[in-house]
Amino acid sequence: MVGRVDQSRTPYFDVLLDYVDSGVIPFHTPGHMQGKGMDPALRDFLGDNVLAIDLTQIRGLDDLLQPTEAIEEAQELAAEAYAANHSFFLINGSTSGNQIMMMTAVNPGEKIAIPRNAHKSAMGGLIMSGAHPVWMKPEVDETLHMDHTVTPETVRRTLDEHPDLAAVYVVSPTYYGVAADLEGIARVAHERDKPLLVDEAWGPHFHFHPDLPIDALEAGADLCINSTHKMLGSMSQTAMLHERSPRIRLDRLKAVVKLFLSTSPNLVLVASLDVARRQMATQGRALLQRTIDLANDTRRRLNEIPGVYCFGEEQIGKPGVFDLDPTKITITVKDLGYTGYEAEEILRRRYNVQCELADLFNCLALFTIGTTQEAADRLVYGVKELAREDRPIDVFSPSGVLERRLKTGTYALPKIPPIRMNPREAFLADTEFVRFKESAGRICAEVITPYPPGIPVISPGEEITREIIDYLRLEQRAGVRMQGPYDSELREIRVVSSQT
Numbered sequence: 001m002v003g004r005v006d007q008s009r010t011p012y013f014d015v016l017l018d019y020v021d022s023g024v025i026p027f028h029t030p031g032h033m034q035g036k037g038m039d040p041a042l043r044d045f046l047g048d049n050v051l052a053i054d055l056t057q058i059r060g061l062d063d064l065l066q067p068t069e070a071i072e073e074a075q076e077l078a079a080e081a082y083a084a085n086h087s088f089f090l091i092n093g094s095t096s097g098n099q100i101m102m103m104t105a106v107n108p109g110e111k112i113a114i115p116r117n118a119h120k121s122a123m124g125g126l127i128m129s130g131a132h133p134v135w136m137k138p139e140v141d142e143t144l145h146m147d148h149t150v151t152p153e154t155v156r157r158t159l160d161e162h163p164d165l166a167a168v169y170v171v172s173p174t175y176y177g178v179a180a181d182l183e184g185i186a187r188v189a190h191e192r193d194k195p196l197l198v199d200e201a202w203g204p205h206f207h208f209h210p211d212l213p214i215d216a217l218e219a220g221a222d223l224c225i226n227s228t229h230k231m232l233g234s235m236s237q238t239a240m241l242h243e244r245s246p247r248i249r250l251d252r253l254k255a256v257v258k259l260f261l262s263t264s265p266n267l268v269l270v271a272s273l274d275v276a277r278r279q280m281a282t283q284g285r286a287l288l289q290r291t292i293d294l295a296n297d298t299r300r301r302l303n304e305i306p307g308v309y310c311f312g313e314e315q316i317g318k319p320g321v322f323d324l325d326p327t328k329i330t331i332t333v334k335d336l337g338y339t340g341y342e343a344e345e346i347l348r349r350r351y352n353v354q355c356e357l358a359d360l361f362n363c364l365a366l367f368t369i370g371t372t373q374e375a376a377d378r379l380v381y382g383v384k385e386l387a388r389e390d391r392p393i394d395v396f397s398p399s400g401v402l403e404r405r406l407k408t409g410t411y412a413l414p415k416i417p418p419i420r421m422n423p424r425e426a427f428l429a430d431t432e433f434v435r436f437k438e439s440a441g442r443i444c445a446e447v448i449t450p451y452p453p454g455i456p457v458i459s460p461g462e463e464i465t466r467e468i469i470d471y472l473r474l475e476q477r478a479g480v481r482m483q484g485p486y487d488s489e490l491r492e493i494r495v496v497s498s499q500t
């Protein structure tokens with residue numbers, strides 16, 4: 001027994017197994033009828049077991065939209081494990097979690113404070129909820145060329161300037177594992193009785209080991225989301241949303257969750273959440289200890305390679321770096337003369353190692369409870385070999401823009417442009433395409449995010465300024481990748497129609 005309830009139980013996985021054991025003859029969806037109707041090419045690869053529990057929500061298997069039986073029990077166990085009042089299983093990732101949090105906490109036209117480097121799914125939340133964003137600037141590290149979190153001071157200033165905010169939304173940790181001072185932020189938000197929503201997609205493991213950053217709920221968040229699939233043992237698309245708040249209306253939250261769920265959820269995914277929770281609740285500390293030790297040891301070995309830098313605890317205390325998740329290893333390769341993209345490709349092609357993410361200067365390696373010593377050794381070997389190759393530093397950009405930026409440390413993003421419409425209005429308005437270089441003064445209808453640093457330069461509803469056009473053209477010439485625009489070459493841009 002752990003806590004009040006028996007965390008070694010897996011009520012939902014168990015009812016699926018019971019259904020299979022009872023040999024019921026299916027006349028229900030899914031149409032593959034427990035694998036019999038599936039093309040053997042896939043069925044033989046997957047095996048019978050996974051298809052036998054790919055069932056639908058018939059009697060006894062409960063209803064994810066309105067759980068009253070085994071799913072309710074499984075969610076209660078999750079809530080107990082995470083010290084939440086209520087936990088909800090999601091099958092469309094933290095993407096839907098971000099949208100649910102916003103649809104729950106803000107009404108059309110109300111303001112929400114949000115960091116400019118929020119994940120793109122948060123823009124979906126703004127568009128769906130009709131909320132008006134009040135952007136907060138995250139701290140940016142000009143040496144690591146990376147954006148971090150927002151500070152409590154930034155949140156306080158934002159609340160001073162906008163006392164009518166309906167909610168505060170932050171991201172912690174970042175993709176690179178940098179955690180915000182969530183306790184400080186919660187204090188500032190709650191002093192004024194504003195709910196704090198936290199995108200903790202990358203922190204589903206935090207609650208289960210004392211050496212990891214404090215988890216969002218413990219720090220005082222009213223709502224938070226965890227991409228359970230990212231760092232724990234559940235399957236892709238699975239996530240959990242946790243609530244612990246006197247400020248959030250539970251009836252509204254439950255109604256919104258329902259809106260975002262399929263009436264035919266994949267029950268294998270639901271079961272994988274049930275067992276991932278058990279694994280963490282009963283063995284999480286030991287499993288994570290091994291993971292943290294392996295990651296720390298690998299970081300140390302990588303840092304011994306000349307020209308390679310993997311940031312660690314020495315960064316704690318810098319602006320926006322309140323704490324770090326040691327299980328993320330950011331391998332900075334710029335002093336080897338490679339871009340992160342090139343390093344990622346070489347590691348994959350020559351050493352069969354695939355990183356989670358590459359940006360201009362870094363590759364990001366994820367260490368989880370599934371990472372083995374052999375895998376870590378292979379990563380170190382690949383990076384060592386990469387570093388041995390002689391490569392002059394001439395690759396960053398044909399135009400020299402990035403070299404100049406690296407030398408001078410200038411990393412200034414253009415100013416956030418004037419907001420002329422809220423994102424929902426701009427997204428739903430009639431739009432047209434105009435030549436990008438002639439678009440100054442128009443209202444943008446899309447998001448444009450150069451990587452790095454991954455901070456949108458312009459979002460729907462904002463006025464395109466000359467400064468933004470010049471900045472993006474420079475970035476483009478430097479080979480920086482742009483996410484978001486319909487025309488990936490950015491010859492044209494989608495703007496709100498002049499007739500609107």
Ligand SMILES: Cc1ncc(COP(=O)(O)O)c(C=O)c1O
Nearest residue numbers: 092093094095119121199201227
């Ligand atoms: C910070 C952050 N929030 C939300 C998401 C969306 O999560 P999911 O892929 O589980 O939908 C991501 C995905 O990478 C993310 O990095």
